[in-house]
Amino acid sequence: MKDLKHLIYFESLLEDAHNELVRQAIDSGGLALGYTCYHMPEVLLNVDRCFSLRLRAPRTGSMDIATYYMSNYTCEFCRALLERAIEGGYNFLSALMAVDACAEMNRCAENIEVQKLVPNEKFFVTHIDIPYKVTDYTIRHYTTQVRVHVLDRLKEVYGVDVSDEALRKAVEEHNEVCRILTEIGQLRKADNPVITGYEYHILNLVSYCCPKALILPKLRETLEELRTREPDEKPRFRARVILVGSEVDDPDFTQLIEEAGALIVADRHCFGSFPGRQEILLNDEEDVLTQICRDYLVTSQCPRYMSQEKIDGRRQFAAQLAKEYKADGVIYEQIKFCDYWGFERPIASQIMHTEFGYPVLSVDRPYMSRSSGQLRTRMQAFVESLEIKKIQREREAEKA
Amino acid sequence: MKDNRPNNLGHLFNGKMAMKRREWRGFKDTAYDFGYWLLTWAQLSAMVMKMPIRFTKALFRYRWLASYLSTPAFIDRHTLGQRGTQLRITHMHFDSMVKATIKIVLTTFKADANLGESPKQKALSDKIVLFDEMMMLQIMAGFPNLIGIPYQLVPVFECSLMDQQSSIPYIDAIESYGLPSDTCPLPTTEAGVAIEDDYPRMGKCFIGSTMPCDGSVMSTQYQDRRLKLPSFAFSLPVRYDDPEVEKAAVEDVRACIRFIEEQTGEKYDWDAFFKTMKRFNRETEYEIEKWEVNKTPYPQMTGASMALYRMYTYQMNGGIDPYYVKLDEKVNKVMMRGYANKEKCCAEPRHRAIVWSCPAHYYSNFATWCENCWGINVLVDMESLNAVRPFNLESQEEALKDIAHYYERMTMRKHTNGGHPHVLEELWRVCAEFNADMVIMYQHIACKTMAGLNGLFEEQARERGIHLIWVEHDLMDPRTVSRREMRGKVNRYMQTIMREEPVDPTLVDFEDEKAW
Numbered sequence: 001m002k003d004l005k006h007l008i009y010f011e012s013l014l015e016d017a018h019n020e021l022v023r024q025a026i027d028s029g030g031l032a033l034g035y036t037c038y039h040m041p042e043v044l045l046n047v048d049r050c051f052s053l054r055l056r057a058p059r060t061g062s063m064d065i066a067t068y069y070m071s072n073y074t075c076e077f078c079r080a081l082l083e084r085a086i087e088g089g090y091n092f093l094s095a096l097m098a099v100d101a102c103a104e105m106n107r108c109a110e111n112i113e114v115q116k117l118v119p120n121e122k123f124f125v126t127h128i129d130i131p132y133k134v135t136d137y138t139i140r141h142y143t144t145q146v147r148v149h150v151l152d153r154l155k156e157v158y159g160v161d162v163s164d165e166a167l168r169k170a171v172e173e174h175n176e177v178c179r180i181l182t183e184i185g186q187l188r189k190a191d192n193p194v195i196t197g198y199e200y201h202i203l204n205l206v207s208y209c210c211p212k213a214l215i216l217p218k219l220r221e222t223l224e225e226l227r228t229r230e231p232d233e234k235p236r237f238r239a240r241v242i243l244v245g246s247e248v249d250d251p252d253f254t255q256l257i258e259e260a261g262a263l264i265v266a267d268r269h270c271f272g273s274f275p276g277r278q279e280i281l282l283n284d285e286e287d288v289l290t291q292i293c294r295d296y297l298v299t300s301q302c303p304r305y306m307s308q309e310k311i312d313g314r315r316q317f318a319a320q321l322a323k324e325y326k327a328d329g330v331i332y333e334q335i336k337f338c339d340y341w342g343f344e345r346p347i348a349s350q351i352m353h354t355e356f357g358y359p360v361l362s363v364d365r366p367y368m369s370r371s372s373g374q375l376r377t378r379m380q381a382f383v384e385s386l387e388i389k390k391i392q393r394e395r396e397a398e399k400a
Numbered sequence: 401m402k403d404n405r406p407n408n409l410g411h412l413f414n415g416k417m418a419m420k421r422r423e424w425r426g427f428k429d430t431a432y433d434f435g436y437w438l439l440t441w442a443q444l445s446a447m448v449m450k451m452p453i454r455f456t457k458a459l460f461r462y463r464w465l466a467s468y469l470s471t472p473a474f475i476d477r478h479t480l481g482q483r484g485t486q487l488r489i490t491h492m493h494f495d496s497m498v499k500a501t502i503k504i505v506l507t508t509f510k511a512d513a514n515l516g517e518s519p520k521q522k523a524l525s526d527k528i529v530l531f532d533e534m535m536m537l538q539i540m541a542g543f544p545n546l547i548g549i550p551y552q553l554v555p556v557f558e559c560s561l562m563d564q565q566s567s568i569p570y571i572d573a574i575e576s577y578g579l580p581s582d583t584c585p586l587p588t589t590e591a592g593v594a595i596e597d598d599y600p601r602m603g604k605c606f607i608g609s610t611m612p613c614d615g616s617v618m619s620t621q622y623q624d625r626r627l628k629l630p631s632f633a634f635s636l637p638v639r640y641d642d643p644e645v646e647k648a649a650v651e652d653v654r655a656c657i658r659f660i661e662e663q664t665g666e667k668y669d670w671d672a673f674f675k676t677m678k679r680f681n682r683e684t685e686y687e688i689e690k691w692e693v694n695k696t697p698y699p700q701m702t703g704a705s706m707a708l709y710r711m712y713t714y715q716m717n718g719g720i721d722p723y724y725v726k727l728d729e730k731v732n733k734v735m736m737r738g739y740a741n742k743e744k745c746c747a748e749p750r751h752r753a754i755v756w757s758c759p760a761h762y763y764s765n766f767a768t769w770c771e772n773c774w775g776i777n778v779l780v781d782m783e784s785l786n787a788v789r790p791f792n793l794e795s796q797e798e799a800l801k802d803i804a805h806y807y808e809r810m811t812m813r814k815h816t817n818g819g820h821p822h823v824l825e826e827l828w829r830v831c832a833e834f835n836a837d838m839v840i841m842y843q844h845i846a847c848k849t850m851a852g853l854n855g856l857f858e859e860q861a862r863e864r865g866i867h868l869i870w871v872e873h874d875l876m877d878p879r880t881v882s883r884r885e886m887r888g889k890v891n892r893y894m895q896t897i898m899r900e901e902p903v904d905p906t907l908v909d910f911e912d913e914k915a916w
Contacts, residue, residue, distance in 0.1 A: 068854070068855045069852075069853075069854060069855030069856065070851060070852045070853075070854060070855065071843075071845070071851035071852075071854045073582060073845050073846060073848065073851050074848050074851050074852055075848070078852075100638045100639050100818075100819075102614055103613060103614050103816070103848055103849040103852065104614075104848045104849075104852055106819075106852070107820075107848075107849065107851075107852020107853060108852065110819065110820045110852070110853070111852070111853075111855070111856065114820065114824075114856055115856075127639060127819065128639075129637045129638050129639040129642060129645055130638070131635065131637075131648070132610050132617065132633060132635035133633050133635055135651075135655070137647070137648055137651035137652070137655075138648060140647075140648070141637070141644075141645065141647065141648030141651075144644050144647075145642075145644065145645075148644055303618065304614070304617060304618075306608060306610065306617055306618075306620055306621065306633040306635060307633045308624070308631065308633075311621050311624075334580075336580070336582070337580075337582050337848065339583060339584075339613075339614040339615050339618060339848060340614055340617075340618055342579065342580045342582065342583050342615075342618075343579065343583065343587070343591070343615065343618030343619060343621070343622070344618065345578065346577055346578030346579050347621065347622060347625070349578060350577075350578070362578060364580055
């Protein structure tokens with residue numbers, strides 16, 4: 001396939017959290033709000049002159065100092081963010097919007113707060129409490145948390161307009177990004193898609209890590225380009241997989257999977273598009289904030305939810321994606337030392353295999369996994385096993 | 401104390417499962433200690449004799465059950481070197497725990513379908529509400545006709561305290577299933593017991609919880625899947641200091657009560673609840689008195705017995721059994737007598753210490769060793785310092801808030817949840833209050849909530865001039881860090897930093913890898 005026009009530009013934007021577009025937005029008076037989890041409603045961080053920035057620590061090397069503060073037994077993603085903060089990599093932030101959803105990320109945010117790592121006079125860290133199930137009263141609770149600790153704080157500290165009109169405007173912009181990425185995502189259902197998993201991951205990542213208003217024109221253009229893009233004559237991938245798990249903000253990881261021969265057709269992970277890149281549909285009857293908060297709680301696929309319907313729901317969701325996107329197998333991945341995914345991965349892998357009939361590869365991985373030969377070998381072996389299964393199926397069909 | 405001062409305690413360990421012989425503590429104390437040892441055996445034997453057939457079946461059915469045979473040795477480990485008041489209090493505390501456990505074991509085995517089904521067994525099983533890891537039972541005070549059982553207490557929690565090897569097969573089983581080896585061994589073992597199908601089969605419904613950490617949230621689904629009972633996710637807010645969260649917490653308590661009512665057909669009895677909580681409030685007052693005495697230069701109960709007993713009264717009993725308040729009264733009398741006589745709690749008290757973070761289950765008597773070997777008196781344990789606000793005894797609305805308040809601040813959860821002030825700044829406050837110069841800082845390596853603050857603890861202790869002795873352990877897996885290695889951490893600190901000589905040199909290094 002012909003290279004996407006803006007792919008190299010998008011890749012360059014992902015090389016630094018403080019990228020060209022972030023600098024541009026700040027120069028024109030924007031407030032950069034860092035966040036780390038789906039449970040901090042992204043759309044609300046794009047209200048008025050604020051813009052959301054899902055924190056990453058690209059090109060992480062040593063994490064020695066963060067390891068001193070958080071031990072070598074904690075999630076590498078959290079440590080990488082802390083290390084980057086200590087290095088001064090987030091000094092441009094106006095606030096860190098943290099959620100108390102997972103203990104390790106909470107401690108990362110607390111270290112940033114207690115050590116006063118961002119030398120911005122008005123910089124603040126806020127924490128919101130996240131429910132473990134979805135009921136009427138937990139939605140009310142979550143909405144209150146967001147109102148008090150996010151919107152009210154932004155208004156108090158920076159005078160941000162958090163009126164219903166401003167929220168609706170932010171939702172409109174968010175929805176446009178979602179429409180574009182959903183339409184691009186739909187192209188992945190084709191037998192010979194015009195977009196690879198790696199390319200989609202890059203597009204999705206820039207939508208999380210750049211100011212929406214500034215990245216939108218390039219996304220629109222890319223969608224146009226994809227509508228007419230010619231696929232390779234013969235698919236170069238040997239199998240189709242969906243990727244499920246914790247944070248994958250490292251495009252090199254998706255590239256590693258695809259280099260092994262598995263095309264990623266759907267991404268159900270933090271930094272993925274399921275959930276996160278679906279439109280938020282608002283009505284005129286109910287309070288806007290409640291509608292937004294409900295949407296985030298209901299759509300979240302995080303393993304921390306412990307009510308039975310959410311537990312069953314997230315497995316069915318993954319199976320549904322695999323079916324819809326015609327996947328041959330499922331890759332469950334987690335960043336090492338993540339407690340939630342550490343427990344979810346083994347049981348979900350078993351269930352996906354025994355109850356839904358999908359071959360599963362279950363891996364834990366370092367934050368930066370590009371150089372992992374072990375991981376590459378496992379991916380290659382998985383692709384081969386999928387191929388063998390496919391051949392066996394075809395032979396059986398021929399016999400029949 | 402002068403005539404029968406403990407010495408050469410290290411010679412009691414011979415590298416085998418049990419100690420070489422019992423400790424000689426002088427005639428009076430040895431007789432007292434021996435009397436309780438006999439009593440423990442008598443109670444265990446009586447328990448077996450109450451239903452010998454089901455017990456025999458259980459012994460073959462459940463791998464963990466054999467660990468209970470080491471109960472007397474478990475108590476011996478905690479009384480080592482103790483004399484006078486301290487010895488009496490420890491025995492009274494442990495005896496109450498033995499009694500409570502026996503009660504739970506008997507109920508469990510009577511109701512367990514794995515050991516045989518019958519209408520009687522079914523009727524009892526239908527009265528049981530199972531509670532998840534470390535949950536308190538206060539909510540059951542309003543269901544006097546039902547029985548609340550902490551589900552993992554007998555198969556997981558207590559065994560791991562009594563026998564350091566008990567969790568290992570379950571940890572290996574769940575790791576073979578695919579669980580990474582970096583997760584906390586407590587939820588790991590719980591999930592392992594579920595995978596091995598080693599939980600008793602009983603109960604009408606299950607109350608799962610988020611307490612106290614992410615691992616425990618996640619292991620619940622493994623048990624849920626195996627139990628196949630109607631379950632309720634009791635999930636109180638994490639940031640419990642925030643005034644905005646109270647409404648949701650109360651709603652969740654209300655929903656939990658409603659769930660139990662629907663499942664069992666029982667109605668919540670507020671009169672019974674208030675009556676029980678009156679008793680619980682009294683128990684809390686006694687607990688506070690213990691802390692107050694330990695803040696003085698004459699602490700009367702040091703080591704793990706206070707924390708373990710607190711766990712029983714606060715969590716597993718919650719005022720429901722009137723036995724505890726009577727025992728508290730008795731302990732209080734003994735303690736106040738010792739305090740009035742300015743009795744020393746050990747032969748040579750040198751340092752006043754606080755234990756912070758969760759202690760190793762496989763070495764619950766570590767504080768006893770610290771005292772005997774180095775004269776480090778552990779005055780209080782993080783796990784004891786839970787909620788102490790008295791329950792409102794008149795208003796149902798206020799009582800619901802109190803229930804939420806207590807559950808939010810239960811063992812571990814109070815400190816590890818809701819932000820760093822609850823565990824970091826809280827430690828310095830407790831050190832000042834107890835006039836402590838030293839902290840035994842357990843570094844449970846798989847506890848990510850605590851690990852996330854390692855550096856801040858270290859820096860802030862240094863700023864305050866507090867001796868922070870880091871002692872690594874892996875909670876229920878002694879293969880990662882052995883008891884000997886744990887002792888080595890304290891030994892090295894005391895020898896190189898404090899430049900002190902041990903109180904009992906025979907305890908500095910000895911072999912106990914194969915011991916219970």
